[in-house]
Amino acid sequence: MFQTAPIEASSQSELTRQMAARLHTALTTHLQQAYAPDQRKNLRLFSATETAELLGVTGQFLRKCHSEGTLPEPEVIRNGRRFYSGKEMLQIRHLLEASSRTSGKYVPGRRDGDKLQVIQLMNFKGGSAKSTSAIHLCHFLALHGYRVLAIDLDPQGSLTGFCGIQTELEFDGASIYDALRYEDPVPMSDAIVETYFPGLHLAPAQLVLSEFETETAINAGKGVAFFEKLNHAIQSVESNYDVVIIDSPPALGFLTLTGLYAATSVIVPMTPSMLDLASTQQFVEMTSAYLGVIEDTGVELNHDFFSFLITRDDPGDIPSQQIVSLMRALFQDRVVSATSLRSTAVADASMLKMSIYEVSRSEMTRSTYDRARTSVDSVGVEIGQMIQLAWGR
Template identity: 45%
Template sequence: MTRHLNSLDFMQACSNKLDHALRNLSLAQYPPDAIRTMRTFASSEVASLLDVTEAYIRQLSLKGRGPDPEVSNNGRRLYTVEQILELRMLLADNGRKKWINPRRIEGESCQVIAVTNFKGGSSKTSTTIHLAHYLALRGYRVLAIDLDPQASLTALHGALADFDPREGDTFYSAIRFDDPVPTRSLIHKTHIEGLDVICAGLELTEFETAVALEMRKSGGTEFLLRAAQAIEQVEQDYDVILMDSAPSLNFLTLSSLTAATGVLIPVPAHMLDVDSTAKFLELAGSYMQILSNMGTTAEWDFAKFLITKFEANDHPQANMMALMRQVFGTDLLLNTVIKSTAVADALTWKQSLYEVQRSRFSAPKTYDRAMESINGVNAEIEQLLTHAWGRE
């Protein structure tokens, strides 16, 4: 029997057509000569970020202290991210509030957080990008590392200057066994002050083959230290490093778990997702047992589960969340990320919710609910960081 569809021709033709269409769409959003910028923030938002009153922000502006905000036609004061950071440092110098400058001090180690789960669609990338933007806006120095060959986190930053995944510009270049490059050479500045990124591409899949060949030669577990060794080169420059893992428990994910000081596991409150997470934990546990037998362990400051895409009015989801709270107890974050069209719309525009103006949404209350949910989760994670540093 002769079949008429050649698999190679089909895959290559569809890949080329889809790649061409997506490139055109990306160019329409971010032309080569475009400079992506972060939106400005109203004084009320600035006050919330700095944990002071809006009246105090207004007084500073009227007294000519701190940066000069843009004043809109209706008299609103609008601040850039850079100006917010300048205000933060001004308040820190005045000693108005402890930890107004949240950056780590001597004796506090960089927090390296792996966001992981081998179930696709669990909101790993959304969790990572919103946490990265939140922490940057709060004044932390943040590095986001994309460990997923699908490169969703990378795509959310639009067209980064001088980045080409086909030219060895991904994290794989820093962790490969032959002639690795300095990690610092792979870091890209983003349009958000305080946030840098290391991008991903399909070449990250080569790490799996490279590890298999290396293990055949030496039989050791040195590959587990590759991510940690690469991160160690730059961790003095950051307060928090976030790793967005691929939806699989592969060698690269294991290496990231060994490098991590904390772990976040996003899980939608659906039976199939929770069941998949159970298998993920079982498999990860078996790997960790093997590593322990070989004398290698991964020790963390914290490991937490996070319920994502939650719909409170959905009774099966509510029941599943109750089950998870019963099983995981304090290992499950108290706050949840609600399912929201606002988040979906923002990601479609290759932006986080923090980047989009509230006025852009046809239903602003939907934006408010989503933002309240995400802020609640991120604030709880921030408390985990400060607790790990031993702060009051």
């Protein structure tokens, strides 16, 4: 039972300490209930229809492969219906790729000569759905056969929570801070953990990551330039991944800038409102100034794409659609054609630190789920095409 009595404190520090303690108790209780009994997330099973769609084949083709024995049967079969785990889907994808005459049809990741794609999602306006966009992109790419590394550069750790690591409860492993810190940094490989989601690894964040900002100011001019630190860390593990997704903090500080330097591409999520438009304008202007400072050191920065992503889009809201039209008129192909719709399905899933891909269609109104899933898929498909284009395909 949560404490509901008024807080009595003799000082402001004691007041805030008690507030933090109550919030910690409530959050811990919620997470323990959400992830009971072992406090670990597990990916749901996928129906044969959904699996076929994700693999890009027909249900008839999938059944034929099983009957011929070219694909193994899934572990779970209920009433004659097959259900696939994420791991089984990934295994099937690789088996189909091995027998396909078209390279990359089922496993669309890097080939010899392709550079690692590092995509940073950034905006200093809170509420832009940055972390939500990041986890949906991670899950979409992983489900479609890419080897994905998520890097959480936000000390608040939202992406880390989405990936099933609850630092509020217990986490004693290395984090991205340990790989970036100035004193005795650990190898990047030590700061990466596998997630419950096949194909997705994570470099998690903890609150201590905020120390990077202070340490950078203290160590200015000493050793490796601060903006090179993340790039060096990523390069040490780059052969293990096709795509890296960076979720940066809602601020234009040293953490965001080291991510920006490491990135091969940038996506700026923004909601279609006049306040967000004004904030984004200031953000882009400041980004330009900071990039100029980095370039003045002799560094050449080239991003494969620098694009805006409209989030929480409501096609029925006329003022917001005017903002969307303005953005498209101003930046043409630098605005992702697909938009991430405002959806109660996505919002409800996010409250449980889940993406729409982790929610079964049967758990909510089907039309609401389908609308949200179609929107998220469309964004993923388009960004996937942008990645392929960067590889010259």
